[in-house]
Amino acid sequence: MAAGTALGAGDLHHARQWSERLARHPLLAEAGHQATSTAACAAFTLLHDHPWEVATAGGALGLAYAAMSTLIVRSVPAHRTGVATGMNASIRNIGGAFGTAVVATLVTSDPLPGGLPRESGFTHAFILLTATSAATVALAALVPTVRRQGTTVARHAQPRRKSAHPH
Secondary structure (H helix, E strand, O other), rough: OOHHHHHHOEEEHHHHHHHHHHHHHHHHHHHHHHHHHHHHHHHHHHHOOOOOHHHHHHHHHHHHOOOHHHHHHHHHHHHHHHHHHHHHHHHHHHHHHHHHHHHHHHOOOOOOOOOOOOHHHHHHHHHHHHHHHHHHHHOOOOOOOOOOOOOOOOOHHHHOOOOOOOO
């Protein structure tokens, strides 16, 4: 989805093909999502002097997160879609609240004499975000994948069947 969005302005047909191929490999798509997030955070750390630098890094981060819901829906059995998207929303809210508190602490921990934050506070915050995002690339490899229309289904993701014999 993010690939289709990012490449769509130039060649929509090829962007859709690439996006569909990527969707068939959710682990690869997730690693790509996290790598894009990591690159965007690193860009914020190093490139923040001009508005176009911030816009470019912010756009990359936005594209990476736009694909997450589609990845989640395609990675779980159909009967678990509601639970999976609900968990995604909840975890995003919790992570966003926690992350905002940590970043606000870093940014405002050493203000200038006039009370404004120093540039170093922002840089430190983006270094932390880059490191956190890089760690999620490794963690993404641990996420079990399920193919909705394929034959490979993670054992723990299969619905439980009721026993014919009560215990």
